Structure formats: C-alpha cells, structure tokens
Amino acid sequence: MASLTPKFSFRKPDGADAVNVTIDINETLDKIDKLYGGKALVKRTTTDMIVPHTGYSLGSFWSQLPVGTFVGRDDLDLRVKAVSGDWIEVGVSGLWDAQACDGYLDAIVKDANLSFGGMSNPLGGGATVSQGVLAWRGEPGRHSPIGGSVLKQLISSDIDGGGYVNVILIARVNSTSIRRNIWSNANIPFIWFLINHGSNL
Amino acid sequence: MTSLKLGLTLPDPSASANQVVALNDNYDIIDSKSPSKKVSYFWGTDDPTLNYEFDDPAGSGIGYARTSINTGGLWREMDTATVGPIVLVGVGVGDWAEVNISGLFNNSPSSALFGLATSYLSAGNYLLINYLGGPCPLDSSSGNGVSSVRAEPNLYSPIRIKLIKEIVVGDLVDSSGALNPVGDRIQISLVVKTVGGYKFIFTSTDIPLILSAKNLGK
16 A cells, blocks of 8 residues: 655764665555555444346346435445555445345445456446345345455556545346345344455455 | 654665665564454354354363353353353454354254354353444344344354454453453454244354454554
8 A cells, every 4th residue: 555665874983975775664564554454334224225126127237225315325335545456355244135036236346337246337237147246145035144255456447536445335136026125224234344455465 | 553663773884885674673563463363163062952062172262161042032142151252362442353253053943143242241241242233132132133144944044244343442351351441352252042942053073163353453
C-alpha cells in the first residue's frame, strides 16, 4: 500500500565527505499494511431485503442490494483503502427466506464491475445464467444459511480515484414470478464485511 | 498501531560509496507484534446419547468435557467449567478479531441454532457480553444466533461461520477471565439452542468441529 524510500546524508566524524544512505523501508511498510489493513463491516438489522424476479425469460438480472428506495441504497457498500496487488476478502453471515425459487448472491468491485463469483459485467444485463458465489446460494423452498468468504487480488482498475476499493452486494433469482427475501432483522441480522489483507496474503 | 524508532548505524563509516541500510531491527519489532492466532480441533466420541465431547490433543489447555445439547429451546453455553471458551490473547481495543468454525449437525428431527459471543467468568459461569452474530441470550429462547447456521430438522446441516468483530473495551478480560477494561484478551463462547429435542454436533476424528480465532490487528 504505502511506499517510501527515505535517503539521508551523513558526515563522517572527521568531517570528511558525506555518505549517502538509502533506507529500504518498503518491506517494513508492507508488513505494517498486512497487519493493519482496512476492514469494514455492516450489520443490517432492519427491513428484509427483497430480490426481485423481473428481468428476462429465465429469471431476474443481477440487482444491487438493497433494492428500492425504502432504505438507503448505499448501506451495504463497503470500502477500504487499497492499491493494486492487495488481496481483499469479502464475507457474509445471513439467511435466505424459504420462497420457492433459487437465490444467488455475489460481490462485485463497484468500479470495475467484476464479480467474485467469476462472471463479467454482472450489472450489465448479461451473464444471467451464472450463480454467483456458490457458497451463498439459496435452495428453493428452504431457509438457506449464507456463510463464508471469498478472496480477490486487486488490479489497478479496481481502485477508485480516492484510493479506495468499493465492494457491493448483488443478487438474482431464477424465477420470473417469485421474488425471494433475505432476512434482515434484529434476531436474524445480515452481516457483510470486507478485509484488506495487503499484498502478502 | 505499530511504533517505529529508526536507529541507524552506518555499516561502514569509512566507506565512500552509497550504502543501503536494512531495517532488520524494525522487522523484528513488527514480527513481535504479529497478531495472535489460535486453532482448536474438537473431536471425541460420537455419543449416541446426543451429547458432545471433545478433546484438544494440541495441548492448548482446553481439556475434556461433555455437555448435553438438548437445551429445551433455550440458549445454553456449550462449554462447562472444565472446557472454557476459546481465548485469544494479545488483543486490544480497536483490534479486529476473526472467528472461523467448521462443523456439522446431524439429522435428528429437531432443529438447532448456533451463537457466538464474547464472555467473561463470574461465579464460576461464563456470561455473555457482546454477540458476534445475532442475539443468543443465555437461558432465553429469543434470538437466532449466527444467521449463517440453521440446522433444519432431519437434515445434516453444516456449521459454517466466518465473522469479524471490532474489539471494544467491554469485550476485554484479564488472565483470570474477569471483565477488565485493561485486559489483554477476549474469550469467545459457543452457545447453542435446540428446538424439539436433542441435536447432535459431530466431533469425531473423521468429522471434527474446528474452531479458529485470529487477531487481525487494527
């Protein structure tokens, strides 16, 4: 993340010519970054999230969660300081409600629109047969726990102009008639977090 | 945060060429501050009476015990006075702790939920302080614990937990396990709630319950 190469000049005790000393501090800074990389966490405890069924003939397009205007759309946006080469980890703890359709979740880097689940352009209307991060899939007709995390090494296009990586949650269902909910209340919170591990995972 | 003091010794005061000084001493300082980690593998005998028992052959001091997990619909601490909660040493306010659990409920006809909370020792009992997931208040039926764990009736149900928590002063305990705002550790307790009878968590050699905790630093 940070990079620094300080240079000092020393004069010998006898007052002879100065000697230039270069301090290679970058490995040290990298270790610090690894220990103290940024973290972000949201615990959502109000208003179940609805994954809509509208989109195309085989189900819905990918939508950013939470959908709609009843809550702040940005409340699940996660951001931490990062540079190209850093490894970030995105994790979740949640529960799909039991509606009778498949539910899929994924995380994407907002600026690059690239998915942790392996697809490309997930918010562009394409790739709608993909199932996102498979560990976060909801079985139809059954309460389905959502847990675990995924990793990604960042490239330069993942970083915004302010030096942050921004990660958002996206979802879709495989039905054209049934929407699906993800619980978000005080007893069944939806927890969503992002960790920057630095360049040395 | 890490504090660096750069003390430089010119490698060769008589040299006339440019020199590079490596900060090995400072690397050592950082290494000594590396976040603490702890991993426990719990296994014992798959008990047909639907208790669990576990042992810690790695010698982390956890010991051996068994506890019923027919909780009658109330949240109960899984551990006993013999088996304390997992302890993560070297933690301060503002650090982030990470907890990972991998395990498996069996397919008993009852349902079960799993909770995690920091805890402290009082009058011989561990009392919960702050939840890592959803609420799981001891001796109460309210709350659903960690959302990513829900053991359905008649189904084998994975326990898959990865959670992080920023440590606050109220999480800290001292070496005696008592709440202490200047303590250097946290205790993470496992609690469970069964509804409809017994539920069984596998703790066999082939199907272990694995719990790890790590300090991610600030």
